[in-house]
Amino acid sequence: MGLIKRRVSYDDLARLVVEQARSIERLEARVREQDAEIAELKRRLAQDSSNSSKPPSSDSPFRKPAPRSQRRSSGRKPGAQSGHQGTNLERVANPDTVVEHRPIACGGCENALPQDAVPVGFAWSQVFDLPDPRLVVTEHRMLKVRCRCGHITRAADPPGAKAPAQYGPAVHALAVYQLVHQHIPSLRTATGVADLHGAHLSEGFVHTALLRAAARLVPFSERVVALLQGADVAHFDESGIRVSSSLHWVHVACTTRLTWYKAHTKRGKAAMADAGVLPHFTGTTVTDAWSSYLGYGRAGALCNAHILRDLDGVHHGDPTGQQWAKAAIDALTAGNEAAHTARETGRNALTSDEIASLEAQFDRAVRVGRSINPDPPPKTKKTFARQLVDRLHRRREDILRFLHDLTVPFTNNQAEQDIRMAKIQMKVSGGWRTLEGANHWLLVRSYLSTARKHGLNPMTVLRDLFAGNVWLPPTHA
Numbered sequence: 001m002g003l004i005k006r007r008v009s010y011d012d013l014a015r016l017v018v019e020q021a022r023s024i025e026r027l028e029a030r031v032r033e034q035d036a037e038i039a040e041l042k043r044r045l046a047q048d049s050s051n052s053s054k055p056p057s058s059d060s061p062f063r064k065p066a067p068r069s070q071r072r073s074s075g076r077k078p079g080a081q082s083g084h085q086g087t088n089l090e091r092v093a094n095p096d097t098v099v100e101h102r103p104i105a106c107g108g109c110e111n112a113l114p115q116d117a118v119p120v121g122f123a124w125s126q127v128f129d130l131p132d133p134r135l136v137v138t139e140h141r142m143l144k145v146r147c148r149c150g151h152i153t154r155a156a157d158p159p160g161a162k163a164p165a166q167y168g169p170a171v172h173a174l175a176v177y178q179l180v181h182q183h184i185p186s187l188r189t190a191t192g193v194a195d196l197h198g199a200h201l202s203e204g205f206v207h208t209a210l211l212r213a214a215a216r217l218v219p220f221s222e223r224v225v226a227l228l229q230g231a232d233v234a235h236f237d238e239s240g241i242r243v244s245s246s247l248h249w250v251h252v253a254c255t256t257r258l259t260w261y262k263a264h265t266k267r268g269k270a271a272m273a274d275a276g277v278l279p280h281f282t283g284t285t286v287t288d289a290w291s292s293y294l295g296y297g298r299a300g301a302l303c304n305a306h307i308l309r310d311l312d313g314v315h316h317g318d319p320t321g322q323q324w325a326k327a328a329i330d331a332l333t334a335g336n337e338a339a340h341t342a343r344e345t346g347r348n349a350l351t352s353d354e355i356a357s358l359e360a361q362f363d364r365a366v367r368v369g370r371s372i373n374p375d376p377p378p379k380t381k382k383t384f385a386r387q388l389v390d391r392l393h394r395r396r397e398d399i400l401r402f403l404h405d406l407t408v409p410f411t412n413n414q415a416e417q418d419i420r421m422a423k424i425q426m427k428v429s430g431g432w433r434t435l436e437g438a439n440h441w442l443l444v445r446s447y448l449s450t451a452r453k454h455g456l457n458p459m460t461v462l463r464d465l466f467a468g469n470v471w472l473p474p475t476h477a
Contacts, residue, residue, distance in 0.1 A: 036376065171193070176462055185428065214443045227258055227475065229277055234255050242432070250442065258453070289306065289391060303411050338403075372385075447465075
């Protein structure tokens, strides 16, 4: 039977062309989507602590990133600068102990020196050392006195001496200092105090000391929150922690003189309201780009350290195609240097010409970035480079606020440094058992951090706290 040749009509060919065009369009869209996915995966693989917000601990031990600091050379030689006053031990006028050493024989004739020879002078050498670790026991005797009427009256117990035997404020302070300031777990704290001072504490005593310290810090918490609410510029940040084996969040509000921590089950506005600072804050917030910080304070400033790392990541992933990112880095770095120079020379503002030039340099880089990274087709995810350049365009005022107000810092490093202490505690202990316990620890940490920022010794303020004298930051802080 022979083959029957069927003649294809024009309409059939037209339908076939339309179907093929649709198929090609779908395939091209899929290719674009896969290209974007591949580029995003390459970008993520290239991320490390030098070009993203990832911590150095996440860097692979087999592929450590080469140092690529955003800082520029200051032109100064390494080490102490000219005019720097060094520190060393200096002789004290009134030593605790004086030990005299008499020579036995004459250094000239080598004859024995008489024991009753009067010294004609002396050389000196002072040795600074720690005293023998021992407890000092003070016994308080509450005397009983009989009146002529026959009634016997007993003297009242002095503060801190209610039981027949108890540890004093310094022992309580040392336990809390080790637990909170030095991040030493409770068992090792108890062991260390016993080894160093002969005070045999229990873990229960250490935990109770922490609770007692937190209970005495209500006036401090009220003062520091009120001061932060009225600060002209304050830093805010948050980070994940583990409480009772689940994810919680620690929030920090701080300045160069104040620190306030608060732990919460949530990350967003509910936690910020519970911390008590942001809902009533009247100054300029310095934060990362997380949207929950929007709407607080009279103005906002973004952390440009985050921006620089993201820009470096984009440029490092495609140095040829994403040169705009390097131009944006140069613009922000030049602005930071100009602001530093102005402050160092005693100026309280940049000139309008300086600001205009630096803003123009930044705006050119952003315009180029938007043209090189166009919006993707509908239902297609934006590339990270496009997301970043959109953020630079949308949050331009907050990114460049440091140019217009020299009291606004370039970065949010203050908050990152302060919140790092909670992360260190996480690494040491793995977390807290209860949210209440976490907030007790963080309250005491707030106290010690704030005192440290005022140049006070943490042990001193803790000892005063247990002696009934809570330290409060001055109202002009």
